[in-house]
Amino acid sequence: MALTIKVNEETFTPRQQAVLTAALDLLVENGDGLTMTAVARRASCSKETLYKWFGDRDGLLTATVQWQAAKVRMPQVDRSGLNAKTLRASIEQFARDLLTVITGEVSITLNRTAVTHAAQEKDSLGMIVLENGPLAIRRRLKPILEAGRDARLLRFTSSEDAYRTFFGLVVRDVQIRLLLGDKALTQANVTDNIEADVKAATDQFFALYGAKATQA
Template sequence: MREDTKTRRQAEIETAAYELLKERGYRSTSMLDIAKAAKASNETLYRWYGDKNGLFKTMVESNARATKAELNTAIADDVDPLETLGHVAPILLSMLLGDKAISLNRAAAADESGELGATIAAAGRDSIFPLIEKLVGRGLETAALAAPSASVAAEWFLSLLIGDLQIRRVNRTLPEPPDEDIRARATAAMRAFRRLCGA
């Protein structure tokens, strides 16, 4: 199978998985259900993803890919940490408050096994937080930032950026914010972070 065809088919499978996740929840969605909804073979799903946990892990990773790419590029290119955080903030917030992340988190909240929540944490926060921490750590090393530690400063950054917005989206008390609201929140968070951690 050509790579572009495989990529297209994977996108169709993930779209079907999101739809079933919304309708049935994580526990009641099987690989066979997803395969049928995507008009794919069950064997293909198992060959590409390993199991249901592998499929949802891939979905979380796909959703976080743009944020991780920006952070990895900034780390590799030795770009100013505050400039990079300002650039990444709206991308990260948009991803976290978007329908895909919210669908995954709603399903995880209803999954008593904790399996989906653990998958989201491993493929999402646990892979992005160290990159933010590394970037902030560089700011501390160059004295561009001042904080008790890179870990604490990274936590402050995320708290200022996200606050309770994702929880409010998950429990349906906040609609998906428009792009201008995302940008305004990111700008305000960066302003506060600069005041808190600026050297």
């Protein structure tokens, strides 16, 4: 077998994971300076092995992003015993996770890489990042929202719209500014305010979709 890459199941040997780690590190450090030679040197392996394992540069890039993006596991929020308090806590937790992820250096790097990739008519990386980022959150959040609606704690007609509003309230302009390298938005600057932002976003979300609110 020439390729060990499995897109659906991440079956990477420890050695291969070490290589992927090296690749990710280089990506984070050097931006897009991901050259095969650099990865080989960093991981103390031969370029021949890289090509044997990952096919070509794009394969290595895809494997790295795939492997790393799949690592982002949002903590499962339990859905049992739903009441006003636990619902709010769940929503807040989602907001916190979302903000924590997108402001992380790894996430910024992966998103930049995927955007760069998308600029070359290759959308695979974009889809991977999308699938493991926003869409993953959407899959996990929607059931919670709908459960909240069933329990008459929330009011909305489209859970899709509710999710997207939530995303907007939480992310605002933070992600695009980070991706664009806005110096005014240092890492510390953001992380220090996460808790306040989480609370504000949650408040706003409930103001819009809470049962007592007039629906917007």
